[in-house]
Amino acid sequence: MNRRDFLKTFATFSTLGAVAHFAGRPLSAWAEKAAPPPRPRAKSVIEVWVWGGPSQLETFDPKPGAPRDYNGGFKAIPTNVPGIEISEFFPLLAQHADKYSLIRTMTHPHPGHETATYLMQTGRNPGGGRVFPAIGAVIAMFKAENYRGDIPPYVILTVPKGRFSEVGFLNERYSPLVTGGNPAAEKFIVDGIVPPGGLSREALQKRFGLLEQLDTFGRAAAGMEELKRFDEAGIGARRVVEGDAAKVFDLALEPKAMRERYGMTTLGQSFLTARRLVEAGVPYITINAQGWDTHKRHFETMKTKAAEMDKATSALISDLHERGLLDSTIIWWTGEFGRTPKVDWDAPWNGGRNHYPHCFSCLVAGGGFAGGKVVGESDEFAAKVVSRPVSPQDMLGSIYELCGIDPDGKLPNPIGLDVPVLPPESAAGRLRELYRS
Amino acid sequence: MRSITVLLPLLLAALFLPVQAAEGKTERSLFEKETPVPLRTPLDQRFAESWHHASLAIPREASDAVQLRRVHLALAGRLPTPQEAEAYFRDTVPDKYEKMVDRLLNSPDFPAFWSMKWADVLRIKSEFPINLWPNAVYAYHRLLYHSLSRNEPMDRLFRHLLLATGSNFRDPEANFLRAAADRTPRGLSRNIALTLFGCRTEQWPEKDQQALEAFFSQIRYKKTWEWKEEIVFVQPETAPVSLTLPNGSAVTIQPGEDRRTALADYVFDPREQVFAAATVNRTWCWFFGHGLNGGSGDDLPRPGPDALPEPGKLLTQQFSEDGYDFRELCRRIVLSAPFRASALPRENLEPQHLEKAEHMFAQFPLRRLDAEVLDDMIGTLSGNPSSYSSVIPEPFSFIPKEERTVLLTDGSISSRFLGLFGRPSRDGGGLDERNNRISAEQRLYLFNSGELYRKMGRIPGVWKIRGRALPAQLDRVYLLFYSRYPSPEEKQLLRRAYPAEGKEKARFLQDLCWVLLNSKEFLYQH
Numbered sequence: 001m002n003r004r005d006f007l008k009t010f011a012t013f014s015t016l017g018a019v020a021h022f023a024g025r026p027l028s029a030w031a032e033k034a035a036p037p038p039r040p041r042a043k044s045v046i047e048v049w050v051w052g053g054p055s056q057l058e059t060f061d062p063k064p065g066a067p068r069d070y071n072g073g074f075k076a077i078p079t080n081v082p083g084i085e086i087s088e089f090f091p092l093l094a095q096h097a098d099k100y101s102l103i104r105t106m107t108h109p110h111p112g113h114e115t116a117t118y119l120m121q122t123g124r125n126p127g128g129g130r131v132f133p134a135i136g137a138v139i140a141m142f143k144a145e146n147y148r149g150d151i152p153p154y155v156i157l158t159v160p161k162g163r164f165s166e167v168g169f170l171n172e173r174y175s176p177l178v179t180g181g182n183p184a185a186e187k188f189i190v191d192g193i194v195p196p197g198g199l200s201r202e203a204l205q206k207r208f209g210l211l212e213q214l215d216t217f218g219r220a221a222a223g224m225e226e227l228k229r230f231d232e233a234g235i236g237a238r239r240v241v242e243g244d245a246a247k248v249f250d251l252a253l254e255p256k257a258m259r260e261r262y263g264m265t266t267l268g269q270s271f272l273t274a275r276r277l278v279e280a281g282v283p284y285i286t287i288n289a290q291g292w293d294t295h296k297r298h299f300e301t302m303k304t305k306a307a308e309m310d311k312a313t314s315a316l317i318s319d320l321h322e323r324g325l326l327d328s329t330i331i332w333w334t335g336e337f338g339r340t341p342k343v344d345w346d347a348p349w350n351g352g353r354n355h356y357p358h359c360f361s362c363l364v365a366g367g368g369f370a371g372g373k374v375v376g377e378s379d380e381f382a383a384k385v386v387s388r389p390v391s392p393q394d395m396l397g398s399i400y401e402l403c404g405i406d407p408d409g410k411l412p413n414p415i416g417l418d419v420p421v422l423p424p425e426s427a428a429g430r431l432r433e434l435y436r437s
Numbered sequence: 438m439r440s441i442t443v444l445l446p447l448l449l450a451a452l453f454l455p456v457q458a459a460e461g462k463t464e465r466s467l468f469e470k471e472t473p474v475p476l477r478t479p480l481d482q483r484f485a486e487s488w489h490h491a492s493l494a495i496p497r498e499a500s501d502a503v504q505l506r507r508v509h510l511a512l513a514g515r516l517p518t519p520q521e522a523e524a525y526f527r528d529t530v531p532d533k534y535e536k537m538v539d540r541l542l543n544s545p546d547f548p549a550f551w552s553m554k555w556a557d558v559l560r561i562k563s564e565f566p567i568n569l570w571p572n573a574v575y576a577y578h579r580l581l582y583h584s585l586s587r588n589e590p591m592d593r594l595f596r597h598l599l600l601a602t603g604s605n606f607r608d609p610e611a612n613f614l615r616a617a618a619d620r621t622p623r624g625l626s627r628n629i630a631l632t633l634f635g636c637r638t639e640q641w642p643e644k645d646q647q648a649l650e651a652f653f654s655q656i657r658y659k660k661t662w663e664w665k666e667e668i669v670f671v672q673p674e675t676a677p678v679s680l681t682l683p684n685g686s687a688v689t690i691q692p693g694e695d696r697r698t699a700l701a702d703y704v705f706d707p708r709e710q711v712f713a714a715a716t717v718n719r720t721w722c723w724f725f726g727h728g729l730n731g732g733s734g735d736d737l738p739r740p741g742p743d744a745l746p747e748p749g750k751l752l753t754q755q756f757s758e759d760g761y762d763f764r765e766l767c768r769r770i771v772l773s774a775p776f777r778a779s780a781l782p783r784e785n786l787e788p789q790h791l792e793k794a795e796h797m798f799a800q801f802p803l804r805r806l807d808a809e810v811l812d813d814m815i816g817t818l819s820g821n822p823s824s825y826s827s828v829i830p831e832p833f834s835f836i837p838k839e840e841r842t843v844l845l846t847d848g849s850i851s852s853r854f855l856g857l858f859g860r861p862s863r864d865g866g867g868l869d870e871r872n873n874r875i876s877a878e879q880r881l882y883l884f885n886s887g888e889l890y891r892k893m894g895r896i897p898g899v900w901k902i903r904g905r906a907l908p909a910q911l912d913r914v915y916l917l918f919y920s921r922y923p924s925p926e927e928k929q930l931l932r933r934a935y936p937a938e939g940k941e942k943a944r945f946l947q948d949l950c951w952v953l954l955n956s957k958e959f960l961y962q963h
Contacts (some may be wrong), residue, residue: 010585118565193885210948213932214931220781223788237877
């Protein structure tokens with residue numbers, strides 16, 4: 001059986017379960033056909049987590065030819081790449097399709113938020129008593145060696161996903177800094193980094209002076225390893241307080257026109273902050289976009305949500321491109337699943353879409369991902385994968401590879417587990433067709 | 438600017454150098470007595486023997502102030518109030534420590550704090566990956582809390598948990614077998630072994646794991662018409678079956694019998710002391726940060742006390758003879774020589790000896806305080822306790838502000854603070870899930886967090902005394918944060934640092950509170 005036959009076989013399956021069924025086979029059957037690892041271009045990753053599950057039909061896999069019960073009467077629009085159409089909800093992104101690619105056949109079997117999020121974030125099925133780290137913590141760990149910034153290597157704007165521990169069993173050092181605050185407010189207060197009001201730098205330094213002098217217990221118990229760790233942790237923390245780390249979050253340093261280009265909303269300004277964090281060298285940034293779990297009144301919600309998202313995402317891609325940073329920055333945009341292709345028009349849903357993991361979309365750009373391409377094909381309702389399924393672990397594995405991390409290598413961890421970074425790649429494979437040469 | 442920051446402390450240090458050299462002795466005397474810790478009980482004798490064999494000296498006894506603070510944190514998970522501290526220092530009766538211990542053991546803070554520790558082990562958590570669901574969490578937690586409040590014999594509660602069947606809402610003990618990320622017989626057997634044997638069966642030979650797992654092969658779960666209700670039941674045997682206990686002996690289960698009963702008889706058998714050894718080692722770990730065998734407190738190689746050192750064997754024997762009286766176990770521990778020993782390293786000890794002394798409890802091990810305890814301490818001091826809520830659907834939970842954080846029932850209800858300071862996930866129930874390591878992020882939070890600034894803006898206990906003379910103010914602040922009076926040297930230093938006038942003078946006490954909150958003495962159990 002050659003690779004083409006394999007893919008044909010896969011066309012008939014639409015769930016991860018089916019993909020995973022073959023994943024247990026020895027890799028040697030087709031490993032010799034797999035490409036060598038790509039050149040690691042990506043220095044930073046921006047994850048746009050469209051929390052709740054964005055509809056594939058109203059984003060990147062529109063079905064203008066389907067009945068209204070499926071497309072809600074909404075249309076597709078052309079992009080600047082001939083042959084690629086996206087939903088009319090994203091007119092600004094349509095002008096930049098040459099800079100990103102679309103995956104229309106993301107698929108896994110979990111329709112619940114928690115399990116689906118866990119799988120999409122860790123590449124592993126839940127259970128077994130261990131909580132694996134999310135991709136952000138893994139990349140933060142691998143990239144930490146070459147990262148010298150004062151801001152932690154994994155930053156989340158502005159609220160955590162919650163529900164499971166993103167750092168899993170890795171060292172706490174790689175747990176995300178969750179900014180809190182509101183970047184669209186007068187002052188973006190990142191708790192712990194931006195000093196709270198009323199205390200001058202001099203006053204703070206006086207406090208530090210007194211803290212050192214009064215350290216009675218520390219002197220009496222000098223020599224204890226634990227206290228040395230305490231002092232070392234203090235040095236790192238003081239550098240953040242007294243250094244320039246806070247400037248990254250000072251959006252007043254951006255020209256007004258630039259701020260407006262991203263949109264003067266929490267989401268828009270979070271995207272702008274993400275760009276500033278990339279410039280500061282932070283390896284992994286997550287933007288948690290809320291409000292996409294549109295069980296009820298889906299289309300009304302999409303009108304406001306999509307407009308804001310369209311503006312912010314297109315601004316981020318074009319801005320990074322203009323600054324020459326897109327080639328070293330991966331953007332991946334997706335949620336834990338998509339939404340049911342058939343609209344539920346009845347009360348209480350009034351035109352709603354529910355959870356749907358079997359076929360949904362993902363946008364990738366930069367950092368070694370080619371632009372202007374489409375991966376996979378869905379059926380006429382965006383309900384089933386017709387060709388080229390993409391599993392969560394292959395999605396994550398592709399990002400790892402472009403970051404110079406071997407997904408099949410060992411995942412170093414403090415509890416001594418002998419585990420690879422990811423489970424074996426599925427037979428359909430990582431997104432090699434999107435790797436730039 | 439930067440060079441001044443670096444130089445300033447050096448300059449100051451140079452100025453104070455003559456004072457400091459003389460200070461060394463007084464500094465130590467704040468934290469330890471000059472006499473060795475008394476050896477009062479057979480347990481103490483066993484420790485003394487083990488120290489002797491390891492060429493370790495009998496440690497000095499911790500100072501009264503340290504013992505007062507340490508035992509409050511260890512038994513009640515809170516600091517003594519300034520009134521409690523002053524009364525204790527004034528008290529001259531010889532058994533004032535024992536009296537304080539009994540008062541704490543019988544206070545409501547005891548079951549509050551210890552239900553938190555046991556809830557970690559019992560994996561009380563409503564969401565992923567345990568998925569007990571809120572109503573079941575409350576039922577389960579209440580069962581535990583009441584058992585600890587009434588000081589029921591511990592074997593009663595745990596036998597109940599091991600043999601439970603029924604509805605997660607109506608029979609709270611049934612949640613013990615539901616609280617598992619992996620509900621296969623293998624997964625259940627791992628949880629049971631961790632909880633009741635204090636063992637990690639992953640490291641056992643495969644055939645021993647299979648033998649244990651067979652005791653759980655008949656456990657089943659079914660849903661009902663009530664939302665999220667789940668029934669735990671046992672599929673009855675149809676023919677006699679022979680099983681092997683972890684000690685190698687065979688048992689035959691007759692039709693109609695529950696396989697778990699044979700296991701329970703073994704676990705709580707006073708000759709085997711399986712549960713007793715596990716509980717003693719785990720509880721010891723809660724007090725000292727590592728188990729009697731030097732490990733994580735739940736990593737005995739085999740069930741029973743064999744792997745424990747002599748003092749552990751004795752304590753296991755005593756716990757079993759005391760009828761699994763948990764309060765009595767805690768009492769024995771806090772009255773023991775290791776618990777009352779100084780936390781300061783002996784002068785001029787080599788680093789490898791330092792490690793050995795901590796390892797063998799000849800020096801009280803330093804540990805950063807638990808997240809929930811710190812949160813409670815900050816809440817009490819500031820008069821602004823944290824409030825918690827959960828929006829996991831049905832029922833929404835809003836926890837009253839007055840309720841202590843240690844009483845949070847649900848591992849899924851959390852906050853940035855609790856996450857940052859290493860509250861355990863309760864995913865697996867191992868003691869190593871709690872993380873008491875210090876990190877730069879934690880120190881950053883304590884230095885500079887707006888949340889903390891808002892909380893600590895006006896500390897009631899300090900605000901009340903703002904009009905008094907400086908020495909009285911210093912006494913008060915030190916009692917609040919450190920449960921001791923400041924030393925003459927500290928007073929002298931602070932008098933010198935006290936600004937003459939203006940805004941800085943007005944802010945001085947706030948500055949001092951910030952300094953004490955960020956210090957090792959406040960953040961550590963010592």
